[in-house]
Structures are given as structure tokens and as C-alpha cells.
Amino acid sequence: MFYVNLRGQGGRATTRTEALRAGSSARPETFQYSGRFDFSRVRQLDNRGAVAGTQFNYKITKDGEPSKTIPDAMLSESFLETD
Numbered sequence: 001m002f003y004v005n006l007r008g009q010g011g012r013a014t015t016r017t018e019a020l021r022a023g024s025s026a027r028p029e030t031f032q033y034s035g036r037f038d039f040s041r042v043r044q045l046d047n048r049g050a051v052a053g054t055q056f057n058y059k060i061t062k063d064g065e066p067s068k069t070i071p072d073a074m075l076s077e078s079f080l081e082t083d
């Protein structure tokens with residue numbers, strides 16, 4: 001299950017030009033999904049091939065496993081056991 005923040009907190013700018021200049025770097029995390037997901041589906045959720053997510057909160061270790069410091073990405077066995 002995921003929760004989506006529909007009221008992203010992008011901060012405030014004093015001018016429109018300032019907001020547009022900073023906008024592209026602030027956007028990915030503004031509407032980040034929050035919740036658990038099956039790590040085996042990470043490439044379907046994020047096709048950038050990155051080792052850390054922006055819209056989904058995850059990190060991939062050097063061994064190709066989900067980082068234990070971020071609980072959102074779960075191994076399939078653990079994900080299927082949750083209620």
C-alpha cells in the first residue's frame with residue numbers, strides 16, 4: 001500500500017524567476033510515495049536504473065539487495081507475509 005502526499009511542500013520563493021530556477025531540482029521528492037513495496041518490482045516502479053529512488057524510497061546495496069536502513073523496499077518473502 002502507498003500513500004501519496006498531494007500537497008507537496010516545495011517551499012516558497014520571493015519571485016517567480018527564483019521559483020522556476022529552483023523548481024526542477026526540488027520536484028522529485030515533493031510528491032514521494034510512502035509505503036511498503038515488493039523489491040522485486042523496483043524496476044517496474046522506477047525504470048531509471050538508479051541505486052536510490054526519488055519517487056519511491058529505496059536504496060540498492062552493492063550486493064543488489066534493498067538497504068536495511070530504508071524499510072519501504074521489502075524482499076518478496078517478507079512483503080507477501082505482511083497483512
